Structure formats: structure tokens, C-alpha cells
Amino acid sequence: MTTELQLIDRFLSPFARKGAGMVLGPGDDCAVLRASNGTDQCVTTDALVEGVHFTSELFSDADIGHKALAVNLSDLAAMGAVPRWFVCSVACRASDAARVPRIARGMAALAARAGILLAGGNFSRADTLSLHITAGGEVPRGTALTRSGAKAGDLIYVTGTFGDAALALALRSLQRQNKAVLLHQLRPEPRLAVGLIARRHAHAAIDVSDGLLQDLGHVLEASGVGAHIDAHLVPVSQTFRDVAANLDLALTGGEDYELALFIPAAKASAFERECERVGQKVSCIGAAVKGGGLSVDHAPHLKRGGFDHFAGVRNPA
Amino acid sequence: MTTELQLIDRFLSPFARKGAGMVLGPGDDCAVLRASNGTDQCVTTDALVEGVHFTSELFSDADIGHKALAVNLSDLAAMGAVPRWFVCSVACRASDAARVPRIARGMAALAARAGILLAGGNFSRADTLSLHITAGGEVPRGTALTRSGAKAGDLIYVTGTFGDAALALALRSLQRQNKAVLLHQLRPEPRLAVGLIARRHAHAAIDVSDGLLQDLGHVLEASGVGAHIDAHLVPVSQTFRDVAANLDLALTGGEDYELALFIPAAKASAFERECERVGQKVSCIGAAVKGGGLSVDHAPHLKRGGFDHFAGVRNPA
Numbered sequence: 285m286t287t288e289l290q291l292i293d294r295f296l297s298p299f300a301r302k303g304a305g306m307v308l309g310p311g312d313d314c315a316v317l318r319a320s321n322g323t324d325q326c327v328t329t330d331a332l333v334e335g336v337h338f339t340s341e342l343f344s345d346a347d348i349g350h351k352a353l354a355v356n357l358s359d360l361a362a363m364g365a366v367p368r369w370f371v372c373s374v375a376c377r378a379s380d381a382a383r384v385p386r387i388a389r390g391m392a393a394l395a396a397r398a399g400i401l402l403a404g405g406n407f408s409r410a411d412t413l414s415l416h417i418t419a420g421g422e423v424p425r426g427t428a429l430t431r432s433g434a435k436a437g438d439l440i441y442v443t444g445t446f447g448d449a450a451l452a453l454a455l456r457s458l459q460r461q462n463k464a465v466l467l468h469q470l471r472p473e474p475r476l477a478v479g480l481i482a483r484r485h486a487h488a489a490i491d492v493s494d495g496l497l498q499d500l501g502h503v504l505e506a507s508g509v510g511a512h513i514d515a516h517l518v519p520v521s522q523t524f525r526d527v528a529a530n531l532d533l534a535l536t537g538g539e540d541y542e543l544a545l546f547i548p549a550a551k552a553s554a555f556e557r558e559c560e561r562v563g564q565k566v567s568c569i570g571a572a573v574k575g576g577g578l579s580v581d582h583a584p585h586l587k588r589g590g591f592d593h594f595a596g597v598r599n600p601a
Numbered sequence: 602m603t604t605e606l607q608l609i610d611r612f613l614s615p616f617a618r619k620g621a622g623m624v625l626g627p628g629d630d631c632a633v634l635r636a637s638n639g640t641d642q643c644v645t646t647d648a649l650v651e652g653v654h655f656t657s658e659l660f661s662d663a664d665i666g667h668k669a670l671a672v673n674l675s676d677l678a679a680m681g682a683v684p685r686w687f688v689c690s691v692a693c694r695a696s697d698a699a700r701v702p703r704i705a706r707g708m709a710a711l712a713a714r715a716g717i718l719l720a721g722g723n724f725s726r727a728d729t730l731s732l733h734i735t736a737g738g739e740v741p742r743g744t745a746l747t748r749s750g751a752k753a754g755d756l757i758y759v760t761g762t763f764g765d766a767a768l769a770l771a772l773r774s775l776q777r778q779n780k781a782v783l784l785h786q787l788r789p790e791p792r793l794a795v796g797l798i799a800r801r802h803a804h805a806a807i808d809v810s811d812g813l814l815q816d817l818g819h820v821l822e823a824s825g826v827g828a829h830i831d832a833h834l835v836p837v838s839q840t841f842r843d844v845a846a847n848l849d850l851a852l853t854g855g856e857d858y859e860l861a862l863f864i865p866a867a868k869a870s871a872f873e874r875e876c877e878r879v880g881q882k883v884s885c886i887g888a889a890v891k892g893g894g895l896s897v898d899h900a901p902h903l904k905r906g907g908f909d910h911f912a913g914v915r916n917p918a
Contacts (some may be wrong), residue, residue: 307641308747313679313808314643316745319636324624326631329688329735331725362630371646373690373733408648412728416690418646418735421631428633430625491630
């Protein structure tokens with residue numbers, strides 16, 4: 285029988301235990317984080333539940349650990365925050381004990397790359413494996429990127445490509461799989477570098493995780509503007525282009541964990557140049573306009589929508 | 602069908618939406634917390650899982666909401682922190698939708714009393730209801746109470762009474778129940794006021810949630826001291842005294858969510874006086890001694906131990 289302390293030890297072992305700003309790390313009742321003077325702390329929480337967000341058939345344990353942290357880092361990226369700390373609440377069966385170190389390794393590898401420190405955690409017994417992460421990051425006081433600052437005339441940029449994560453689940457049900465596409469589902473890459481650049485240029489930003497159109501809609505609503513985009517400008521992978529019948533999955537698929545950024549036209553070329561300098565591809569897909577609503581060129585098949593956890597739209601299990 | 606946004610709206614509705622230090626609250630990708638200059642931020646996470654930590658037979662939905670937050674606040678109290686913010690990751694069935702507002706109300710009532718603000722959250726679909734909370738609090742820089750500062754000669758104080766939470770589960774299996782005892786299981790009261798006082802007096806502190814002896818052991822180990830306590834000095838309720846065959850449950854039962862505090866003798870009377878002034882009962886149960894180990898007078902039946910989530914010691918389900 286594995287004890288809770290053994291589980292915790294196994295979970296902690298691959299993580300860095302010291303770092304700037306962590307006065308007290310895992311092992312006490314709380315972690316103590318020392319905020320630098322003048323900074324704002326951004327905090328986010330997101331969960332991965334077995335059978336809902338992942339299955340063992342598709343995901344390795346390291347994939348699960350990576351993705352649980354990545355989806356939180358993507359939220360920090362959308363604020364333009366520098367990742368600082370996270371805590372992880374794990375619910376699992378006793379029989380999952382052997383998986384814990386593998387999950388932790390996948391998580392720790394991404395944590396090290398992102399420069400974020402594990403500050404604490406908790407294990408509970410449950411019939412289903414789930415990981416609930418809360419992450420904190422810093423921005424200079426008053427500079428956090430939000431959904432609410434977009435203005436008519438802003439150019440709308442997105443990172444990476446869209447639709448592969450949803451396509452991976454569709455291909456799986458068709459019994460054919462493509463490794464590059466699958467990687468977007470298993471190992472989303474948080475766009476932290478672009479977020480930091482955007483903090484100096486963008487009026488508004490959002491983490492696109494529930495489908496591009498739905499998440500753009502959140503920015504428009506919060507900012508009181510409309511937008512016009514061209515589906516042909518939405519970046520997709522070569523495989524997506526070869527395999528997908530139409531662009532619906534790229535516009536509504538969900539789980540992309542890319543950023544959408546509203547950049548004033550005067551700053552667009554500086555923004556593009558700085559992203560190129562750090563090796564991050566960004567694509568302009570349209571612009572914000574006066575009034576409300578989102579119009580989309582070149583999307584004849586389009587059914588508006590995105591992912592809702594309680595509407596049963598998508599379930600990989 | 603209830604949508605995720607409806608669930609979130611229902612969850613948010615009873616909470617205060619504005620407060621000092623919250624630059625940006627729920628509704629964006631992250632919450633933004635403005636740390637006052639010179640403070641340390643304490644962060645903790647703890648979860649409540651249906652069938653493991655609670656059952657609907659014993660707990661009302663409001664009880665569940667209260668307890669999920671209370672167990673986190675108890676960790677903040679043990680650091681001497683002023684509660685500031687928390688986030689809540691909820692996993693539930695679609696059929697739990699009606700329970701969400703009731704859970705939120707129980708949580709919000711405690712949040713208002715404790716002066717802590719909901720800063721964000723997340724809903725996931727799952728086959729079992731669970732609540733995963735991360736909470737943050739502040740202490741002046743470098744003043745957080747930890748487990749590691751106890752010194753030989755310190756007097757060991759505890760808050761409240763012990764054993765009722767465990768007794769409530771034992772009585773339930775015996776088909777007889779006592780309301781006052783049950784309240785300790787359903788509605789633990791975080792000892793925030795005592796934590797704040799202790800921050801100015803104590804060498805070390807711990808949240809006692811896994812059994813008094815086990816949690817005292819954590820302080821002794823972290824501090825490199827031993828301790829001697831008298832079981833007859835461990836405070837118990839009148840009902841506990843009437844019903845329980847011996848003191849085992851008070852020493853090892855778990856879920857007390859009381860504080861144990863190591864106070865230098867010279868500060869003991871000031872500590873007692875200040876606790877009395879805020880209406881909080883504290884009891885001296887022994888002292889820290891040189892060397893290691895914990896000796897307990899007047900506990901002839903004692904089996905050392907506490908609660909381990911993965912050893913199957915206790916399960917209310």
C-alpha cells in the first residue's frame with residue numbers, strides 16, 4: 285500500500301525545490317511567495333479529469349502532467365504574466381500510485397522550461413484521476429492584459445495553428461492518427477513569450493481554449509466592439525489542410541491553447557518583428573470594428589459554437 | 602441542460618465581486634491580485650471529494666461549500682495569514698447543477714465572515730462531485746508562522762476541542778447522532794483570529810487536520826525537538842466526555858481543523874490574554890523538550906497514527 289506521504293514525495297521529487305520569490309515551498313501548511321514590490325500577481329486554475337479531458341488510451345502519463353500545467357500556463361500567457369508558482373491538487377485511486385511519478389515528470393519538464401515553481405499540493409482519494417492546478421504569475425502593476433481593452437481598428441493576431449487538437453480526436457474515432465496533429469492534443473505549448481511581448485503592444489488578449497470564434501466573442505463582449513475575420517487567414521497545419529473537409533474545426537474545435545491578441549495597427553509591425561525574433565509565428569486574421577458581433581468570411585459550413593463542459597459537445601472518452 | 606456559463610454564474614452570484622487588492626476578479630483568463638508592498642503571500646490548496654470527505658447523507662450542500670473553504674482557511678490560519686483570495690475548481694455531474702448555488706451559498710457565507718474574496722474558478726464534468734480550492738493570504742514579509750521554529754521549553758497550546766469530528770462519523774455508524782458533535786464534522790471553524798495573534802508570539806504552528814499526535818509530530822520533526830503532552834489536558838467537548846470510551850479519537854481522530862501552537866513561556870500569558878479578548882479558547886497541553894519523540898501521559902489505549910488518504914483508515918462513505 286502506498287501512503288499519502290510516499291505519493292507526495294514521489295510527486296515532488298522531479299521538481300526544483302528552491303527559487304527566487306519562494307520563501308517557503310512544499311511541506312508546510314502553506315507555501316510563502318514573496319511578491320516583488322510593484323508587481324501584480326495573476327492567479328488561474330484549471331483541471332484535467334480522466335475520461336473527460338484525457339484517456340489513458342491516447343495520453344501517456346507524462347502527457348497528462350504536461351497538459352495539466354500547460355493549460356494553466358496558457359492562461360498566464362494570455363495576461364502577459366511571467367509564470368512564478370503553481371499548486372497541484374491530485375485526486376486518484378490507490379492503484380494510480382505508479383502513475384504519479386510519471387505524471388510529475390511530464391509536468392516538471394514543462395515547469396522547468398517555463399520557469400515556474402511548484403509551491404504546494406494535495407492528494408485526495410477518488411474513483412477517477414484528476415489534476416486541479418492553480419498557477420500564479422506576475423506583471424508590473426496595472427499592466428495585465430485583459431479581455432476588455434480591444435478597440436475598433438485593432439488588428440486581430442493569433443499564435444500557432446488551429447484545429448489540430450480537435451482533429452486529433454476526430455481522427456482517433458476514424459482509426460487513423462497523425463503524430464504531428466496528435467501532439468497538439470497531447471502537448472499544447474503555452475505561448476508565454478508572445479504573451480510577454482503582447483503585454484507591451486496589445487489592447488486585449490485571450491487564451492483560445494474553447495474554440496476560436498467563441499473565445500473571440502468573449503473579447504468582443506468584454507470590450508464592446510465587433511470584429512471581422514477571414515477564415516482563410518486562420519492558420520492551420522499542412523496536415524489539417526490535407527485531411528479536414530472544411531475549416532469548422534479550426535474555428536470552433538477547442539483545446540488549441542493559442543492566444544488571440546488585439547493589437548493597435550500602429551504597433552503591429554513592431555509586434556510581428558519581436559515575435560519573429562523569439563521564433564514565434566503570429567498571423568493576422570482580421571480586425572476589430574465598431575458595433576457588436578463577429579462576421580466571418582469564407583466559412584460557408586459554419587455552425588457557431590465552442591466547447592461547453594456541460595453541453596456534451598465533445599468527449600474523448 | 603445547464604450550460605457551463607450558467608453554472609459559473611450561479612456559483613458566482615452570492616460572492617462579493619469587488620475588494621481591496623483584487624484588480625481583476627472572475628471572468629477573465631486570470632484574476633489579478635495586487636500584493637501590498639512588503640507582504641508575503643501564503644498559498645494553500647485542499648480538496649473535498651464526495652464519498653471520501655463527505656456524503657450527501659450527512660452533509661447538506663451548504664455544509665460542503667463551507668467545509669471546502671474552511672479546510673483551506675485553517676491552513677492560512679496556521680501561517681498567521683490574513684485571508685485574501687481563493688479560487689475554486691469544481692468537478693461535477695451535469696445532474697449536480699441544482700446543488701451548485703447551494704454549495705456556493707455555504708461557501709460565500711464563510712468567505713464573507715473571513716474577509717476572503719473569490720478570485721476565479723473552473724468547472725469540469727466528472728462522475729463524482731469534488732471541490733478543489735486554492736487560497737492565498739498575506740503576512741508581513743518574513744513573519745509567516747511555520748512548522749520549523751519550535752524550541753525546547755515552548756508551551757504547546759491548542760485551539761477549540763478535539764475528537765468531535767471523528768466522533769460524529771463513529772456515532773453515525775452507530776445510528777445515533779448528536780447535533781453539537783456533528784457540527785464539528787460539518788462546519789469546522791477556521792481559527793484565523795488565533796493565527797493572527799500567534800504570529801506575534803509563537804515559534805511554530807500547524808493546522809491539526811490529520812490527528813493531533815500525527816500533526817504535532819510534523820512540528821517536532823521540522824523543528825528538531827521532542828515534546829511531552831498530557832492527554833487529560835487535551836480539550837474535548839462535554840458530549841465527547843460523556844460518549845467516548847477513551848481519548849483515542851481526540852488524539853488521533855483527524856478533521857479537527859484546530860491549531861497547535863508552540864509559544865515561548867515568557868509570552869504565554871500575553872498570548873492567552875489576547876485570545877481571551879477575541880473570545881477564542883486556547884488550552885496548554887504540554888511542552889516541547891530537548892531531543893526527539895513525543896511522549897503522552899494518560900493515554901493507555903493509544904495506537905499512534907492519523908489519517909492517510911491512501912491507507913484506508915477512515916471513510917465516511
